[in-house]
Amino acid sequence: MKAVVxxxxxxxxxxxxxxxxxxxxxxxxxxxSGEFVAIMGASxxxxxxxxxxxxxxxxxxxxxxxxxxVDTSDLDRNERADLxxxxxxxxxxGFNLLARTTALENVELPMLYNPSRIPSREKRKRAxxxxxxxxLAERADHxxxxxxxxxxxxxxxxxxxxxNPQILLADEPTGNLDSKTxxxxxGVFQKLNERGITIVMxxxxxxxxxxxxxxxxxxxGLLVRDELVQDRSFSDRELQRIREEEAAAKLTQSA
Amino acid sequence: xxxxxTSVIALRALRRxxxxxxxxALGIIIGVGAVIATVSIGNGAKNQVxxxxxxxxxxxxxxxxGSTNTGGTRGGFGAASTLTIDDAEAIEREILGVxxxxxxxxDRQQILANGLNWNTTVMGESPGYxxxxxxxxxxxxxxxxxxxxxxxxxxxxxxxxxxxLYPDVDPVGQTIRIRNLPFKVLGVLKPKGFSFFxxxxxxxxxxxxxxxxxxxxxxxxxxxxxxxxQSPEMMSRIQQDVADLLQQRRGDREPDFTVxxxxxxxxxxxxxxxxxxxxxGSIAGVSLIVGGIGIMNIMxxxxxxxxxxxxxxxxxxxxxxxxxxxxxxxAMILSMLGGIFGVLIGIGASQVVSSQTGMPVLISTASxxxxxxxxxxxxxxxxxxxxxxxxxxxxxxxxRFE
Numbered sequence: 001m002k003a004v005v006x007x008x009x010x011x012x013x014x015x016x017x018x019x020x021x022x023x024x025x026x027x028x029x030x031x032x033s034g035e036f037v038a039i040m041g042a043s044x045x046x047x048x049x050x051x052x053x054x055x056x057x058x059x060x061x062x063x064x065x066x067x068x069x070v071d072t073s074d075l076d077r078n079e080r081a082d083l084x085x086x087x088x089x090x091x092x093x094g095f096n097l098l099a100r101t102t103a104l105e106n107v108e109l110p111m112l113y114n115p116s117r118i119p120s121r122e123k124r125k126r127a128x129x130x131x132x133x134x135x136l137a138e139r140a141d142h143x144x145x146x147x148x149x150x151x152x153x154x155x156x157x158x159x160x161x162x163x164n165p166q167i168l169l170a171d172e173p174t175g176n177l178d179s180k181t182x183x184x185x186x187g188v189f190q191k192l193n194e195r196g197i198t199i200v201m202x203x204x205x206x207x208x209x210x211x212x213x214x215x216x217x218x219x220x221g222l223l224v225r226d227e228l229v230q231d232r233s234f235s236d237r238e239l240q241r242i243r244e245e246e247a248a249a250k251l252t253q254s255a
Numbered sequence: 256x257x258x259x260x261t262s263v264i265a266l267r268a269l270r271r272x273x274x275x276x277x278x279x280a281l282g283i284i285i286g287v288g289a290v291i292a293t294v295s296i297g298n299g300a301k302n303q304v305x306x307x308x309x310x311x312x313x314x315x316x317x318x319x320x321g322s323t324n325t326g327g328t329r330g331g332f333g334a335a336s337t338l339t340i341d342d343a344e345a346i347e348r349e350i351l352g353v354x355x356x357x358x359x360x361x362d363r364q365q366i367l368a369n370g371l372n373w374n375t376t377v378m379g380e381s382p383g384y385x386x387x388x389x390x391x392x393x394x395x396x397x398x399x400x401x402x403x404x405x406x407x408x409x410x411x412x413x414x415x416x417x418x419x420l421y422p423d424v425d426p427v428g429q430t431i432r433i434r435n436l437p438f439k440v441l442g443v444l445k446p447k448g449f450s451f452f453x454x455x456x457x458x459x460x461x462x463x464x465x466x467x468x469x470x471x472x473x474x475x476x477x478x479x480x481x482x483x484x485q486s487p488e489m490m491s492r493i494q495q496d497v498a499d500l501l502q503q504r505r506g507d508r509e510p511d512f513t514v515x516x517x518x519x520x521x522x523x524x525x526x527x528x529x530x531x532x533x534x535x536g537s538i539a540g541v542s543l544i545v546g547g548i549g550i551m552n553i554m555x556x557x558x559x560x561x562x563x564x565x566x567x568x569x570x571x572x573x574x575x576x577x578x579x580x581x582x583x584x585x586a587m588i589l590s591m592l593g594g595i596f597g598v599l600i601g602i603g604a605s606q607v608v609s610s611q612t613g614m615p616v617l618i619s620t621a622s623x624x625x626x627x628x629x630x631x632x633x634x635x636x637x638x639x640x641x642x643x644x645x646x647x648x649x650x651x652x653x654x655r656f657e
Contacts, residue, residue, distance in 0.1 A: 052651055057650050057651050077575065078575065081569065081572050081573060081574050090571060096563065096567050096654065098567065101267070109571060110571045113577060114572070159571070
C-alpha cells in the first residue's frame with residue numbers, strides 16, 4: 001500500500017498576542033491509499049488544527065508533511081491552493097455551497113480553478129458524473145435552497161470528487177444532519193471508499209466514527225489512540241433497521 | 256487565463272443583486288452624464304464663439320486710432336483723426352507677409368432706392384476688403400482699384416439691405432442714393448449673419464474708401480485699417496512691424512494708434528466659456544469620484560457579505576489573483592456600465608438643453624471616450640482595495656465566518 005499522507009512530528013503553535021497555544025504537539029501519522037479514517041476528539045483537542053494541516057489550509061510550525069510524496073512544508077500560498085485543487089477534496093459541516101448557484105455550477109467550481117484548462121462541455125460532463133455518483137444527477141439544476149440538508153451535503157461531496165482528488169477530507173460532515181440523513185451520507189462515503197477513494201473525516205460522534213475503518217483519537221494535541229474499527233457499521237444495514245423501526249412505529253400507531 | 260470564467264462569475268454575482276448593482280452604478284451614471292452634458296454645452300458655446308470670431312476674417316490685424324491730447328484736453332479712445340489712407344497704402348507697400356489691406360471709413364446714412372428708404376452703415380473699404388473678411392459676393396462684382404482712384408460712385412450691398420430695398424427686384428445694376436448722390440450697385444454680398452458683438456453684419460453698404468471720404472462721410476481720416484496676414488505665425492511680427500512703421504511715419508509725435516490682433520480678441524472671448532466648462536466639468540468630475548466611492552462602499556459590503564464564498568473558492572484552489580480579478584471585474588463592470596449609460600443620459604440631456612434653450616451643443620468623441628475610460632479607471636481604483644481585501648483573506652477564517 002502506498003502512503004498518501006505522511007506526517008512526521010507535526011507541531012502547530014498559534015501565538016495569540018502574548019499567549020502561545022500549542023494546538024498540535026508532535027503528531028506522527030501515516031495514511032495509506034484506500035483508507036477510511038475518522039479523527040475524533042473533544043473540542044480544543046487539536047483535531048481541527050490537524051485537519052487544517054492535512055488540508056494544506058494551514059502550515060505546520062514544525063515537522064514535515066508529505067502529501068502523495070510531495071513535501072508541502074515550503075510551498076507558498078498559491079502552490080498550496082493548486083495542491084488543494086488537484087489532490088484534495090473538501091466536505092464541510094455547513095455544506096458551504098454557493099447560494100443562488102445551481103448544484104451543477106457548484107460542482108463545476110473546482111474545475112474553474114484547475115490549472116489546466118478544461119473545456120466547458122467536459123466540465124459539464126464531469127460535474128454530471130460526480131452528481132450521478134452521489135445519486136443527485138436529476139437535481140443538477142436545483143438551487144441549494146431547493147435541496148434538503150442531506151442532498152446539499154451530497155452536492156458538496158460531488159464537488160469534492162470532481163477533480164479526482166487523492167484524499168477526501170470531511171470536517172464534521174454529519175454535524176448539521178439528522179441521524180437518518182447522517183447514515184445516508186455515511187453510506188455515500190462508504191460507497192466511495194469501496195471504489196478506492198481515501199477518506200479522512202473529523203467527527204465527535206462515536207456511532208458515526210464506526211462507519212469508518214480506522215479511528216484516531218486526539219487529545220491535547222497528541223494522538224492518544226489509533227485502532228481499527230472492530231464492529232463496523234454499514235449504512236445499508238442501518239438504513240434497513242431504521243426503515244423497519246419506522247414501519248413498526250406506524251404499525252403500533254395504527255393498531 | 257481564467258479571465259472569461261472569472262468575468263462570468265462576476266456577472267452572475269451582479270445579476271444576483273440587480274437593484275443594488277443599478278443603484279451603485281447610478282452614482283457613475285450621474286457623474287458621467289453630468290460630465291458629458293457640461294462639456295458638450297461648453298464645447299458648443301466655445302465653438303459658436305470661435306466661428307463668430309472666424310467670420311471676422313482670417314489672420315486679421317486691425318489698426319485703430321488712439322486718443323488725442325489737444326492742449327491738455329484728452330479725447331477718448333478712437334478720437335484721433337490721424338489715421339490716413341496714406342498709412343494704409345504704406346502698410347500694404349512696405350510690410351512683408353501682408354496679403355490684403357483695407358482702409359475703412361464708417362458712417363451712418365439714410366439711403367434711398369427703389370422708392371424705399373433705409374438707415375444703414377455705409378462703409379468705405381478698399382478692394383481687398385472681401386479677402387480680409389473672407390467674404391464672398393452672392394452676385395455681381397467687387398469694385399476695383401480704378402474705382403478707388405476715381406472716387407467712383409459704386410457700391411456693393413449686404414443681404415439685409417438688398418432684401419429691405421429690393422424685395423422683388425435684382426439689385427445689381429440698380430442705383431441707390433446716398434446723401435442724394437447716385438451710387439450704382441455692382442454686387443450683393445453673401446449673408447454673414449450676426450457678429451460676435453450682436454450686430455447684423457449684412458446690414459451694410461460698401462463703397463470705395465475714397466468715395467466714402469469725399470462724398471459720404473466727408474472727412475479725411477480713417478475709422479480703422481484692416482490688415483490680413485499670410486499666416487497665423489506671421490501675425491505677431493506683422494503687428495510689431497505695423498506699429499513700427501506707423502510710429503516712424505509720425506516721427507517724434509506721441510503714438511495716436513493701437514494695433515490689435517484678432518487672436519487676442521478670440522482668446523478673450525473663448526476664455527470665459529473655457530472657464531465655465533472647466534468649472535462645471537470639474538464639479539461633474541467630483542460627482543464621478545463620489546460615484547467611485549459608492550462603488551468602493553458596495554464592494555466592501557459585498558466582500559464582507561461573501562466572505563464564506565471567498566473562503567470556499569480559496570479552499571478549493573482559487574489563487575489570490577483569481578479572487579482579486581473577480582472583484583475587480585465586478586467593480587469595473589459596474590463603473591463601465593455606469594459610464595455607458597451615463598454617456599447616453601449626458602447626450603440626451605445636452606440635446607434637451609439645446610432644444611429648450613437654443614444653445615448649441617457639441618458632443619465630441621474625445622469627451623465620450625474620455626468619460627467611459629475614466630469611469631473604468633474609477634472602477635479599478637475604487638475596486639482595488641475591496642478586491643485586495645478579499646484576495647488576502649485566510650481561507651480558514653473565511654470559512655468559519657458567520
